[in-house]
Amino acid sequence: MIYIQLNQRGLIVSNQYFGGSVEISEFFKDFKSFTLDGTVSDSVWGKHPREHSYNLSNLPDKEFIPCTNPQCRKGGYSIIKILDKLSLEDVGDVKKSLSCSGDVGGGQSCTYSFNYSLDWEK
Numbered sequence: 001m002i003y004i005q006l007n008q009r010g011l012i013v014s015n016q017y018f019g020g021s022v023e024i025s026e027f028f029k030d031f032k033s034f035t036l037d038g039t040v041s042d043s044v045w046g047k048h049p050r051e052h053s054y055n056l057s058n059l060p061d062k063e064f065i066p067c068t069n070p071q072c073r074k075g076g077y078s079i080i081k082i083l084d085k086l087s088l089e090d091v092g093d094v095k096k097s098l099s100c101s102g103d104v105g106g107g108q109s110c111t112y113s114f115n116y117s118l119d120w121e122k
């Protein structure tokens with residue numbers, strides 16, 4: 001379960017419950033539409049692709065989309081970072097890429113990314 005906390009500017013984030021935070025479904029209750037479609041893969045070669053698709057009847061239930069790089073450590077893609085854009089506008093349609101936050105050892109960053117499209121209407 002994802003919990004989020006709202007402030008004036010948008011979403012602040014947490015996957016833990018604490019005062020003032022709400023379940024993610026509560027945040028989406030006034031939305032007319034929401035879709036998030038994307039693919040995790042190697043940024044250069046497109047290796048190990050895995051698709052993810054979410055909408056109002058299938059909301060994300062974990063904060064991190066897992067990285068598919070077999071060598072990746074502590075990687076992943078924060079749903080909260082992605083959803084933060086939803087708080088800026090009532091209607092939107094964005095295409096973005098989020099780099100993996102993990103590493104592959106030896107001080108090297110993971111080169112995988114999550115390429116996604118996000119659209120919504122409140």
Ligand SMILES: [Zn+2]
Pocket residue numbers: 067068069072073075076100101102103110111112
């Ligand atoms: Zn990674």
